[in-house]
Amino acid sequence: MELTEVIKKRRSIRKFSDKPVSRELLTELIEAAALAPTASNLQAWRFFVADDPTLVREIDSFSPGLSGHPPVIIAIASDLAEVERRGSKNSLVYGLMMDASMAAENLMLKAADLGLGTCAIKSYNDKAVHKLLNLPDTMRLEILISLGWPEGEPRTPRRKPMEDVLFWNAWEEPEKSTADRTPEEEPAKARKPENDKKAVGNQAAAARTGGAQAQQTETLRFDKKELQDLLIYMITSAAGLPGEPHMYGPLRLIESSRRLAGMLSAAYGGEVFGELTALIDAGKGRNMTDPEGFCEMLQEAAAKATELL
Ligand SMILES: Cc1cc2nc3c(=O)[nH]c(=O)nc-3n(C[C@H](O)[C@H](O)[C@H](O)COP(=O)(O)O)c2cc1C
Numbered sequence: 491m492e493l494t495e496v497i498k499k500r501r502s503i504r505k506f507s508d509k510p511v512s513r514e515l516l517t518e519l520i521e522a523a524a525l526a527p528t529a530s531n532l533q534a535w536r537f538f539v540a541d542d543p544t545l546v547r548e549i550d551s552f553s554p555g556l557s558g559h560p561p562v563i564i565a566i567a568s569d570l571a572e573v574e575r576r577g578s579k580n581s582l583v584y585g586l587m588m589d590a591s592m593a594a595e596n597l598m599l600k601a602a603d604l605g606l607g608t609c610a611i612k613s614y615n616d617k618a619v620h621k622l623l624n625l626p627d628t629m630r631l632e633i634l635i636s637l638g639w640p641e642g643e644p645r646t647p648r649r650k651p652m653e654d655v656l657f658w659n660a661w662e663e664p665e666k667s668t669a670d671r672t673p674e675e676e677p678a679k680a681r682k683p684e685n686d687k688k689a690v691g692n693q694a695a696a697a698r699t700g701g702a703q704a705q706q707t708e709t710l711r712f713d714k715k716e717l718q719d720l721l722i723y724m725i726t727s728a729a730g731l732p733g734e735p736h737m738y739g740p741l742r743l744i745e746s747s748r749r750l751a752g753m754l755s756a757a758y759g760g761e762v763f764g765e766l767t768a769l770i771d772a773g774k775g776r777n778m779t780d781p782e783g784f785c786e787m788l789q790e791a792a793a794k795a796t797e798l799l
Contacts, residue, residue: 496603501646503607504557504775506638511562515604516541519637522600523566526592529585534572535593535632538565538623548622551719553634554727554742555613557775560636564597565619566590571628590632597635607640613734615726647779712753720749740788741777744770747791762797769794 491499520537528534540546540563549563550556556563568586577585598608611634619631654664727742748770755763773787 491603496599500598500602501607501644502609503636503638503640503644504609505641505644506558506560506607506636507641508561509639511541511606511638513541515606516562516564516637518604519564519597519600519606523593523597526589526596528589528592529581530577532573532577532581532585532589534569534577534581534586535590536567536569536629537593538567538625540565540623545622549614549619549634551722552618552622552726553611553614554723554730554745555611555738556634556636557609558636558638558641560609560638562637564635564637565623566594566632566635567625567629568632569628570630574628586630587632594633594635601637605639607638607644609636610634611636613730613738615729618726645775645779712757716749716753720746720753723749737777737781737784740784741774744774744788744791748774762794766791766794 516539520539523535523537524533540549541561543561546561546563549565550559553563568590570582573581573586594610598610601608614631614634616631619625619634620629625631723742724746727746731739731742748767751763751766751770754760755767769787769791773784773790776784776787
């Protein structure tokens with residue numbers, strides 16, 4: 491594929507098929523990564539390719555930012571022992587992260603060229619992934635990349651217009667573009683009157699059903715592994731959220747709610763749990779591409795939850 495075409499085609503993929511990726515292709519990707527530039531030609535990056543399904547699943551459990559069950563996870567780490575020998579202080583402060591980022595982009599573009607999907611992941615628990623990959627303390631994790639054959643068509647997130655990001659020669663105050671607005675700056679839109687209507691309608695529906703689901707008293711048996719995974723997801727999310735963008739908080743909470751609704755649905759078979767699951771599944775991916783739509787989904791989920799009363 492032509493370069494511009496590949497650059498345009500690459501998207502963050504958050505849904506993968508089960509189809510395995512051959513080691514031959516994985517090696518090609520690492521070769522592309524290792525052709526990236528590095529400060530002082532240090533090449534201190536190391537690429538850990540996890541393709542063992544159990545290991546991939548374990549890393550996945552400790553990476554709240556990772557979605558779509560990829561068959562492969564690649565960790566890019568920096569070898570601090572090599573930096574100690576040959577590097578400078580600047581390498582530790584910013585060089586290594588930049589080197590890893592450039593290698594990651596090479597890898598992701600090569601993957602896109604081969605029809606593979608990737609997503610850069612920074613929301614993972616550093617200590618847990620270190621332990622799972624058996625990394626010595628001298629190895630600094632820089633980024634994870636989820637990888638596999640994409641399933642479905644990814645959404646194309648908005649890009650800022652050129653006048654917001656391109657400056658010829660010197661800086662000038664750009665006009666605030668709509669692409670820059672946070673959901674907080676559009677509060678009136680984030681909660682539309684129709685949602686309120688829906689909430690009232692759903693409360694009425696809940697009253698009609700007499701809150702039947704809440705009154706069930708049978709002892710539930712949940713899948714221990716699923717519950718454990720949810721617990722790990724919540725703990726690692728809590729550990730990671732203080733350093734993450736503010737919109738990740740609602741995302742992690744609604745993802746936890748989704749998992750719980752799925753478990754309740756499996757245990758009870760209740761309609762509302764299934765509907766909540768479908769509603770969240772349809773809207774959670776919009777967190778980055780369409781924050782307004784994402785917030786609407788949260789309101790709809792809250793309204794739907796009133797049917798459990
Ligand atoms: C450093 C970095 C960290 C990222 N971390 C995550 C992550 O933890 N989870 C995730 O789903 N996406 C993550 N992404 C992907 C971005 O959300 C994505 O690149 C952005 O929304 C633009 O979408 P696009 O890659 O399809 O163009 C990360 C991207 C970068 C560059």
